[in-house]
Amino acid sequence: MPNRLDLPAGFRWGAATAAHQIEGAVEEDGRGPSVWDVFAARPGAVRDGHTGAVACDHYHRYAEDIELMRGLGLDGYRFSIAWPRVMPTGAGAVNPAGLAFYDRLIDALVAAGITPLPTLFHWDLPQALEDEGGWLNRDTAYRFAEYAAVVADRLGDRVPTWITLNEPFVHTVFGYALGTHAPGRTLMFEALPAAHHQLLGHGLAASLLHERGLEVMLSNNLTPVRPASPSSEDAAAAEAYDTLHNRLFTDPVLLGRYPDLSALGVPDDIYGAVRDGDLDLIHTPRLDGLGLNYYNPTRVAAPTGPGLPFDLVDIPEAPHTAFGWPVVPDGLRQLLASLRKSYGEALPPITITENGCSVDESTTPDQPRIDFLAGHLDALAQAITEGADVRGYYTWSLLDNFEWAEGYHQRFGVVHVDFETQKRTPRASYAWYRDLIATHRALHSD
Ligand code: BGC
């Protein structure tokens, strides 16, 4: 069996974060409010009333954080740019002080020999755009493209590859369908225009980035879906869930069409959101790479009551993370195989842009995180020998951070953060990852 040390020469090692989860400094240097500032202020929205107001104070401590990355020996660092720092009201006036922060960050990364891999939208929409309907409003897609062009014009000389969106599935479902994330809407399937508008924004931005000679990726949270039993009811439920979670976000981009949404009871034009020509706008700027965020597979059964056309069930035989997510490293290999089967030649090279787990420190040391990373990297090596084209791996996350609705409770970092003192302490998984990167590099250099 191939293992992680068999990952190919030139394989790129990285770590990932996102602006609102680490930066803090939400009122500094002209940043405008985002949907997450407003949502987190609602009583009960975030566990224990936590907010991203300070987070890891990375806005002021980025130099120290880059030292931690350098210590790991990273090739690349994935982070996100906060739209409300760059354009405080989401449109029109650009805030020079906001752009200047990313300018400094990128200069410091380049000086450390680390390639910056920015994501343009990781869920922190300017609140002013939410007041106009957020991603339910088609205009937001156009505003996003304008913002992308502003940022690329300033930073594109040092940043070869850009990720447009992070996980439009999670943002649509948690933010607009279920309301557990900002902006806290509970529209169920009527949330799906927000998905279409994000994909449209991706396509419009991707064209502008390509015009500037830049490469474009899109990071999706994909999951291998398995029916709970061989029954035809469970199989149909699994297919409906696969359509919603995976194909709705991948088919338009790679194939230029939406999957059949009838099993979800959603009209073909997604409640009038899809206009003539939109799919070309989404599909024509060919992706240079697909970003894959993988956490767990999903087991699906037929619904037991009215409402959704599926039930999500646990995978009790697997170990679980502190978050309660099943740990199934081979799911990553299965997912990569099914992507090749579904998309064939249309599938671009893949980069794992997130993978990691939260560990409960009160009861366990950091070994579960090491086991998680080792298992998934071994599965990745196996997938590559089977033919998958995967170019790099960015672990989620460099630092413990503001884990959205969970506040500071789920700790995903290879570096521990004390949120009282902001002291960073590398965990055992940090040393393990550093040693793996160094050993892999030494084995494959000639
Ligand atoms: C899912 C994960 C997903 C996460 C997003 C969980 O409920 O099981 O696959 O990554 O939500 O935060």
Ligand code: BGC
């Ligand atoms: C998101 C991250 C999040 C991680 C763990 C992904 O869904 O992109 O922002 O922290 O999962 O929940």
